Amino acid sequence: MEEIVDDNNKLIEENIDTELSEFSYNFIDIPWDDRTQRSKILIVLLLLSIFIATMALVINNFVAHYNSFKHNKSFKNDDINCNLVKVDEYPYAARLHSLTSHQLICVGAVISENSVLANEVCLKSGTVRLFVGSITDQYCKKGFSLDAAELIPHDGVVSKNLVLLSTNKKMSLCGNPIRIAANMDKDSHAFVIGRPLRGDRSLSRQLVSLDVFNNYTHNGQLIDNSRRNSVICVKYLSRCPVRAGDLLVQGGRLYGIASTSIQRSANNDVVCFANVSIIKTKLKELDDSLNLNL
Known part of the structure; x- marks a missing residue:
């Protein structure tokens, strides 16, 4: 063992x-x-x-x-090179802010003490709140609620509609209505007043030229004499994008509202606006207080 x-x-x-x-x-x-x-x-x-x-x-x-x-x-x-101005300089330019995100979506034109004319696409993101005039004034900085919105058919915009925004409060303490006019003067300066690239305490102001060709293509459509009545096309000279709803003004009068957003490039320096003078009668029907002889 x-x-x-x-x-x-x-x-x-x-x-x-x-x-x-x-x-x-x-x-x-x-x-x-x-x-x-x-x-x-x-x-x-x-x-x-x-x-x-x-x-x-x-x-x-x-x-x-x-x-x-x-x-x-x-x-x-x-x-991109945008010229910015204070909102107080253009009391007829309304700022449309999203009611949910509070971001500046579009600008519109104050055409009466209760109404703002804008592009319909400005409402695609939902309900908006209107702001006019000073951003420091205790009354104006609160903004105005949107109480009604009426679509106005217009062939001069991509969405085929402009929109008349109404509030029950009077905006006359904050802003002044702008006169709607036709027949722009080719020898006078014209400007696009619009939404800035960022922020909401300023507006963009860009110089444009009325010297454009008789026929050209815009957004895939031929702009010729048959469409001259519904649109006003200009050549913009600065390197600043135009946003849908921006205002075409000259001499303190409103002539057009930007059909769509567009960025200036070497191949495209023309932007078209809905001719608002052709809907003056419709606007008067919707807002009886509208003074067409401002």
Whole structure:
């Protein structure tokens, strides 16, 4: 019996010795103190190369991001240049704010003490609140609720409708109505008064030229003499986008409301407005207080 136990112990010791003899360190597993000088140098060089490669990737991504940001900033500055004015300078320009997000959506024209004429697309985002005049006046800065909206068919806008917005409160304490007129003077300056690119404390004012060709394409449609009655097309000279609902004015009179939003480019510097003079009779029917002889 003792011989058998001794034999088993010998077998176990032989197995342990075999396992120990089979285990060997590789390049990674060798303890630092057991490494040769050459091995230590190789490890340091390997770690250093990994660190340099990682930092190179980080720096490259940073430079690429910076160049992209600088390019986009330069692109914006080169392609967009809007002239801004205070809202108080144009008391007939109403600002239409979303009732939910409170963001400025469009501008419209105050045409009576209770009515604002605007593009129908301004209501696509939901109910709006009207703001007219000073942004600091205690009465005006509260805005005016929208109590009624009447669609007015018009072929001069993409949506085929303008809209007359009405409030039960009088806006005369904050803004002045603008007169609707026809037959613009080609020898006088005309401007587009519109929504700025950002913020709601200013308006954009851009100079436009009435010197346009007789026939041209706008929004995929040919503008010729057959459509001259419904639209007024002008050439805008600044690098500022025109937004749907922006106002075409000259000499303190309203001539048109922007048909759609458009960005000036090398191939397109013409923007068209709905001729509001052709709906004066309809406006009078909807708002009896409207004075067409302002």
